[in-house]
Amino acid sequence: MKISKKIQDALNGQINKELYSAYVYMSMAANFEQESLTGFSHWMRVQAKEELGHAMKIYQFILDRDGIIELEQISKPNGKWNSPAHIIETAYKHEQSVTQSIHNIIKIAEAEHDKATDVFLHWFVDEQVEEEANASELLDRVKLAKTGEGLLILDKQLSERKD
Ligand SMILES: [Fe+2]
Ligand SMILES: [Fe+2]
Numbered sequence: 001m002k003i004s005k006k007i008q009d010a011l012n013g014q015i016n017k018e019l020y021s022a023y024v025y026m027s028m029a030a031n032f033e034q035e036s037l038t039g040f041s042h043w044m045r046v047q048a049k050e051e052l053g054h055a056m057k058i059y060q061f062i063l064d065r066d067g068i069i070e071l072e073q074i075s076k077p078n079g080k081w082n083s084p085a086h087i088i089e090t091a092y093k094h095e096q097s098v099t100q101s102i103h104n105i106i107k108i109a110e111a112e113h114d115k116a117t118d119v120f121l122h123w124f125v126d127e128q129v130e131e132e133a134n135a136s137e138l139l140d141r142v143k144l145a146k147t148g149e150g151l152l153i154l155d156k157q158l159s160e161r162k163d
Pocket of ligand 2: 050127131
């Protein structure tokens, strides 16, 4: 069954959001590296790659449903933060907005009785639970690291994130 225009637009919009997410994390990675927090930077780079993966998953789904890919302009990330905690807090809020966006598309799919899109997006619902949990846990741990030493221990741990 060919995808409707409405779902196609929503999914193309989600591709844009995932690419923007990659941009945000790339920007955060650069910021951390400038502060010599290379473990945080590595973690953010891995996250950016994951976001590209999300975009490509939706991209393939649109094509599989005989839809048209429409790539829009990617917004410029803010790129200015005043502390590691501020960066991670931004990441957490960002993931919450991505979750909201996924849930909105599911509502559209339900209204249109588009079962395939509905089921396809369930993977993203689970993924967002994980993303929010990761960001929230990281935020707690950054807040716990009150000294430079604490931050460096956390940095070392984050450097071990698998690609
Ligand atoms: Fe994502
Ligand atoms: Fe993830």
